[in-house]
Amino acid sequence: MREVQVTFDCADPAALSAFWAEALGYDVQPPPPGFDSWDAALEAWGVPPEARNSRSAAVDPEGAGPRLFFQQVPEGKVVKNRVHLDVRAAPGLEGDARMEALEAECARLVGLGATRVRRVDPDGAMEAGFITLQDPEGNELCLD
Numbered sequence: 321m322r323e324v325q326v327t328f329d330c331a332d333p334a335a336l337s338a339f340w341a342e343a344l345g346y347d348v349q350p351p352p353p354g355f356d357s358w359d360a361a362l363e364a365w366g367v368p369p370e371a372r373n374s375r376s377a378a379v380d381p382e383g384a385g386p387r388l389f390f391q392q393v394p395e396g397k398v399v400k401n402r403v404h405l406d407v408r409a410a411p412g413l414e415g416d417a418r419m420e421a422l423e424a425e426c427a428r429l430v431g432l433g434a435t436r437v438r439r440v441d442p443d444g445a446m447e448a449g450f451i452t453l454q455d456p457e458g459n460e461l462c463l464d
Contacts (some may be wrong), residue, residue, distance in 0.1 A: 324386045333390035337376035349377040404460040
């Protein structure tokens with residue numbers, strides 16, 4: 321069996337990992353044993369202050385979901401992502417109940433710094449309905 325890690329290129333790893341941890345009910349990865357904070361660990365390892373936000377991670381506290389890794393890159397996002405995360409915010413719900421649940425989650429994520437992009441309503445045949453957003457650095461995600 322293989323594990324999957326999802327990696328995000330970003331400008332501010334600490335902020336983006338905090339957003340996704342809150343969005344998914346994950347935890348920002350705690351520092352290694354023997355350290356009470358990441359700053360203490362990085363100080364002990366000789367990492368200079370200006371490099372201490374070069375990476376971060378968020379982990380599923382239940383251990384079921386993939387680790388999310390955030391790495392600082394110098395360039396900004398310029399085009400639509402070819403891969404994005406779907407956040408399953410209304411499993412088993414249909415119609416108005418589904419869209420109400422998606423709208424509630426959309427409002428919560430916008431409050432955390434996401435940007436709403438568009439809503440697609442159910443069409444009764446092939447489309448159950450979803451809402452597209454962008455995380456604080458512009459990465460697309462769908463509430464499904």
